[in-house]
Amino acid sequence: MLLSLARSKRILFFGGKGGVGKTTVSAATALAMASEGRRVLLVSTDPAHNLGHLFNREVGPRPVRLAPNLDGMELDPEATVNEHLEQVSSSLRRLMAPHLAGEVDKHIELSRDAPGMQEAAIMEKIADVVALAARDYDLLVFDTAPSGHTARLIALPEMMSAWTDGLINRRDKAERFSSVLRNMGTDKSVGNKIFGGNEKDPLANRESSIRSLLNRRRRQFSDLRTAITDHERTSFIIVLAAERLPVLETIALHGQLRRTGVKVGALVVNKRSPADMGDFLKERRAQEDVHLATLTEALPDLPRKELGLAAHDVVGLEALQEFALRLE
């Protein structure tokens, strides 16, 4: 069921609470698709990366080969934030008068730890990957950070474009204001004093370079939004354990995603206790069944895949291949 869903999509997101098996299930799905001959890119967006641990090798911000047809990469939020702030800082410096450079630095330093900064940076990287990797890969598999975080990320393109739209409007006003200043009689330097212009780098050019930067980001986010809300192309898979809180969080996450236009294609209930291995596990399984009944009641039509608890952790390519056999 999971693999037939994967076969029909080009972008898969795996999300869910911490430790439920997102990395394991997403990597096994990616591996299964790669072994069928599709070119697959597995991307970890969780700042606490674990693709490297799973595949027993270093995985970084550029794609590395993990298996035939399968590449993997880990997005680095901190490096992305730095890159992003550098870009914004140089744009701001060009916009402001030189004596305000200290103010720009202060503003940038404060922004570094602003709420949402890492999320925005990751979202920008996801947008890059979706835009660029579509040429080289048939399927993108995103292993995301634990639930609340993920839903915020997914909702972010909308927030981000609202944010850039706001900035663009403000630039529009500033542009009109500066053109009034520019036309105020003979002293053309009034506008330049305020906006820090000089003869070599006229105000108008600067305005339009900032504008094109903002427009490019807006387009990027709206393209991402289009991609992740395209139900033909993209599906979100929630991984969970059959426990009370994960079930309640899954129902909440499903609602959040639906409100943002993202389709949940399947639920994976991982680490199910066996019913035939002693009274203790039998009782545990009965308890799990109670929680799963709540899930069925809330989300009756959602395809669901159950995976049993294995005796060992899933580490390395061979273990992953074996795990992948259970996904059909």
Ligand SMILES: Nc1ncnc2c1ncn2[C@@H]1O[C@H](COP(=O)(O)OP(=O)(O)OP(=O)(O)O)[C@@H](O)[C@H]1O
């Ligand atoms: N069905 C299973 N049976 C036994 N162990 C499993 C199973 N699925 C996953 N595991 C193990 O559970 C641990 C957590 O799995 P995994 O790292 O995939 O979870 P995660 O949701 O990605 O965690 P995090 O939120 O920390 O990223 C790993 O040690 C993994 O090998």
Ligand SMILES: [Mg+2]
């Ligand atoms: Mg993980």
